[in-house]
Amino acid sequence: MTAHNIRDAKSIVFLDDMPADDGLADLTFSVDELAREFDLAPRTIRNYEERGLLQPERRGQRRLYSQRDRITLEQILRARRFGLSLADLDQHLIGKDGPFGSPTLALPPDRCRARIAALKREREAIDRAIRDLENLASRMRR
Numbered sequence: 001m002t003a004h005n006i007r008d009a010k011s012i013v014f015l016d017d018m019p020a021d022d023g024l025a026d027l028t029f030s031v032d033e034l035a036r037e038f039d040l041a042p043r044t045i046r047n048y049e050e051r052g053l054l055q056p057e058r059r060g061q062r063r064l065y066s067q068r069d070r071i072t073l074e075q076i077l078r079a080r081r082f083g084l085s086l087a088d089l090d091q092h093l094i095g096k097d098g099p100f101g102s103p104t105l106a107l108p109p110d111r112c113r114a115r116i117a118a119l120k121r122e123r124e125a126i127d128r129a130i131r132d133l134e135n136l137a138s139r140m141r142r
Contacts, residue, residue: 028057028064038077048076053089071102077107083115 035042048054049063054072056063065073072093079089084107093103107115 027067029066029070031056031063031065032071034065034070038073040077045073048073051086051089055091068098068100068102071099075103075105082107083118 008041031036031042031045034040045054045065046121053076054065054069056069058064058067073096075093076089077094084092092106094106095104096102098104
C-alpha cells in the first residue's frame, strides 16, 4: 500500500482510532508526497527534520517518512496555525502517546485563551479592512 493509494481512496483521516494491524503503520512517504499533501515546500519539511522534529528513515540519499512523522508534521502545522514559533514546538509537542508513537500537542489553557483572544482581534481588524475596502470600491463605482 502506498500513500498515493490512500489519498486516492480519500481515506486520509486523523489516525487516532485506526487499528494497528491494518498496514498503515508500515506506510512510508517521500518528502515530495508529504509536501504535496500538506501544500508545503519540501525545504520546510527538511527544516523540521534538521530541528529534530521529524526523524525519517534514510535509504541512501532518500528519506522515508513514517506515519509517526506524518502525524507529527500534522501537529507541527496545527501548532504553527495556533501561532507557536518553531522554538515553542519543543515545549509543546510532547510525549509519544499519539498515533504510531507520535507526540501530542499540549498547550496550557491560559495560552489557548490568549491566542483565541488575539485571533479574534485579528479577525475584527480584517473584517474592518474588508468593510472599508468594500465602501471605497462602492464609492469609486458611483
